[in-house]
Amino acid sequence: MPTTETEFLHEVAAGEYKYGWETNVEADTIPKGLDEDVVRLISAKKDEPEWLLAWRLRAWRHWEKLAANPEEKYPRWPHLKYTEPDFRNITYYSSPSKKPRYESLDEVDEDLLETFKRLGIPLAEQEKLAGVAVDAVLDSVSVHTTFKEELAEQGIIFCSFGEAVQEHPELVQKYMGSVVPYTDNFYAALNAAVFSDGSFCYIPKGVRCPMELSTYFRINQAGTGQFERTLIVAEEGSYVSYLEGCTAPMRDENQLHAAVVEIVAEAHAEVKYSTIQNWYPGDNEGRGGVFNFVTKRGICKGDHAKISWTQLETGSAITWKYPSVILKGDRSVGEFYSVAFTKGRQQADTGTKMVHLGKNTKSTIISKGISGGRSNNSYRGLVKINKGAENARNFSQCDSMLLGDRCGAHTFPYIEIKNPSAQVEHEATTSKIGEDQMFYCFQRGIGEEAAIKLIVNGFCKEILAKLPMEFAVEAQKLLDIELEGSVG
Amino acid sequence: MAILQINNLHARIEEQNILKGVDLTVAAGEVHAIMGPNGSGKSTLASVLAGREEFEVTDGNVLYEGQDLLEMEPDERALEGVFLAFQYPVELPGVSMNNFLRQALNQQREYRGEEPLSAGAFLKRMKQCAAFVDLDPQLMSRAVNDGFSGGEKKRNEIFQLAMLEPRLAILDETDSGLDIDALRTVADGVNALRRNDRSFVVITHYQRLLDYIIPDAVHVMVDGRIVRSGGKELALDLEEKGYDWIREETVAV
Numbered sequence: 001m002p003t004t005e006t007e008f009l010h011e012v013a014a015g016e017y018k019y020g021w022e023t024n025v026e027a028d029t030i031p032k033g034l035d036e037d038v039v040r041l042i043s044a045k046k047d048e049p050e051w052l053l054a055w056r057l058r059a060w061r062h063w064e065k066l067a068a069n070p071e072e073k074y075p076r077w078p079h080l081k082y083t084e085p086d087f088r089n090i091t092y093y094s095s096p097s098k099k100p101r102y103e104s105l106d107e108v109d110e111d112l113l114e115t116f117k118r119l120g121i122p123l124a125e126q127e128k129l130a131g132v133a134v135d136a137v138l139d140s141v142s143v144h145t146t147f148k149e150e151l152a153e154q155g156i157i158f159c160s161f162g163e164a165v166q167e168h169p170e171l172v173q174k175y176m177g178s179v180v181p182y183t184d185n186f187y188a189a190l191n192a193a194v195f196s197d198g199s200f201c202y203i204p205k206g207v208r209c210p211m212e213l214s215t216y217f218r219i220n221q222a223g224t225g226q227f228e229r230t231l232i233v234a235e236e237g238s239y240v241s242y243l244e245g246c247t248a249p250m251r252d253e254n255q256l257h258a259a260v261v262e263i264v265a266e267a268h269a270e271v272k273y274s275t276i277q278n279w280y281p282g283d284n285e286g287r288g289g290v291f292n293f294v295t296k297r298g299i300c301k302g303d304h305a306k307i308s309w310t311q312l313e314t315g316s317a318i319t320w321k322y323p324s325v326i327l328k329g330d331r332s333v334g335e336f337y338s339v340a341f342t343k344g345r346q347q348a349d350t351g352t353k354m355v356h357l358g359k360n361t362k363s364t365i366i367s368k369g370i371s372g373g374r375s376n377n378s379y380r381g382l383v384k385i386n387k388g389a390e391n392a393r394n395f396s397q398c399d400s401m402l403l404g405d406r407c408g409a410h411t412f413p414y415i416e417i418k419n420p421s422a423q424v425e426h427e428a429t430t431s432k433i434g435e436d437q438m439f440y441c442f443q444r445g446i447g448e449e450a451a452i453k454l455i456v457n458g459f460c461k462e463i464l465a466k467l468p469m470e471f472a473v474e475a476q477k478l479l480d481i482e483l484e485g486s487v488g
Numbered sequence: 489m490a491i492l493q494i495n496n497l498h499a500r501i502e503e504q505n506i507l508k509g510v511d512l513t514v515a516a517g518e519v520h521a522i523m524g525p526n527g528s529g530k531s532t533l534a535s536v537l538a539g540r541e542e543f544e545v546t547d548g549n550v551l552y553e554g555q556d557l558l559e560m561e562p563d564e565r566a567l568e569g570v571f572l573a574f575q576y577p578v579e580l581p582g583v584s585m586n587n588f589l590r591q592a593l594n595q596q597r598e599y600r601g602e603e604p605l606s607a608g609a610f611l612k613r614m615k616q617c618a619a620f621v622d623l624d625p626q627l628m629s630r631a632v633n634d635g636f637s638g639g640e641k642k643r644n645e646i647f648q649l650a651m652l653e654p655r656l657a658i659l660d661e662t663d664s665g666l667d668i669d670a671l672r673t674v675a676d677g678v679n680a681l682r683r684n685d686r687s688f689v690v691i692t693h694y695q696r697l698l699d700y701i702i703p704d705a706v707h708v709m710v711d712g713r714i715v716r717s718g719g720k721e722l723a724l725d726l727e728e729k730g731y732d733w734i735r736e737e738t739v740a741v
Contacts, residue, residue: 434578436578437579439538439541439562440577440578441563441580441588442561442563443539443562443565443566443571444566444588444589444648444652445563445566445592445595445596445652446563446588446591446592446595447595450595454583454591455580455583458581458631459582461582
């Protein structure tokens, strides 16, 4: 069943051009470099209130301290090899974005268009995604407004972070940094100092959000640069399903992405957060590609709260990402379902942290890593059961599949238990895509590429099934495309 | 014309020679049984015909409908109508039977320049074929061979045979591990699928399968060669006298 908003989107995309506007794409960019003035300048450009600037500056000073002592402060524990970015040689603000711009689709890279076509993305959206500077046919402003009105009727707030700062400062001030403080880690500090924009979502008490909130119909606002910040607050007894990302491969040349996502779930609230990450992975020799350093964390603040992270990671040269849940409320539930696929020279170090504080809390981790080419794919996860967490339960399952013999799969589970009543189970498997399985497919007339797709899709099925239906279909298509030429 | 003609076939795995000069001709519509003691090379022959890469053909040739079979890729052989019922069917976790067979069938149709089968027609055909071997249609929504019982796996192979309608079907010890009732079911399925343009090579260790699937010819394989061929009565002789009888005679010659 297609969800209402995607149905609507497709209709809009397929319809006639109505209220186009001329977008002036002259990018508003500040010079390269990072110092206190840059932080002040970003804040000023966004017309931010004093309290936010003060917060940015505190974060900036903290980051400076960390950066002054990189041997100790720079995260070197992941199983990743790369040259550290030169943070002083990056542009920290560019509006709307520094994506390549074209006059028409004829100028756009053919591979990219082919991919769009096979993903079934309507032409109008293709133009938007590729950054074509013609009048936008997909009228995302009115789409946006339509949904915003519908959501507003129920008291739901869904807007850009910048807008939230202006319109709902009390909410932003209350929750921002409450789950991921700027002192959390090197990149969280950097993000707090220089974040450009992001999304804000607030679901009032007892409200079930009637549609999946998606960055999809925010394409216009999505050009928010490298440093996104997302904040989702679900009040008592509310529910929201939030979709992040776009299945089209964005050829973003930005080297560094350091996003922060914070989720707050009050008692009996449920937040489902689904991601498809497909940033530019670099070429097969490992040149170029995005460094993706993300801090995502949610807190189940009240009893019976529930947070689920579901992710399909196929992009980026380097992925460093551990969506986590702090299980504070009694009987609260945390879930992490992940498929990470790497090929070429990609490296991923991804997993989760489940921190059990409340009684009878429960967490589930299912991670599937698939490595092809010369890539390296690591699962890193922490399950922590604190002293007061009576009868906490965790189940972890980490399966790795190797395509070919030049890639690597690694599992780094950490378990800390301080309460004897905990029940923690961990299962891990590593398998090479079986010659027997391949031969069985061949013998039924299924060729090599189709057989690999079939077997890998089977391997990931239980995770992809956790994604909202429309998203799952796109995820599978994306995986199929990524799998092409991934072996050998 | 012979559907299958094997001439002086030699094959080895790693450094070990297993097939040492196999000759066999199977005409269209015939059922040939290949019997022999463990380790005589029966299953290797099946694997070489289906195109398993671990085996290296060192001499001889195989003609399938007049074409050089050994030159074809394994999936091409399947698309050309060669089917192997596996001795140990392989599990594909997360891949539903439905999806698997639909892909197999549609690749075959595409190869022949036919349109893909509609979902309705596919389901109908699946039900019919499942009935052939008394297979629960519920299994079709489960993952391929995943959690199937031994008997279900073997019946599933014959079910796929029915679906894919090959011209040459090779049954590799399909009877092993089956109780007598399951054996009958499988044999009935195979008999129902016999046609004058479809040939079978039935590899078995025991004679009992041949009580139900009556072969046109029986061949005895010993040490990588077919040492004796005859009619269905040869199987009965073997049952009575054991393989040692043939082995001794072969050595004597």
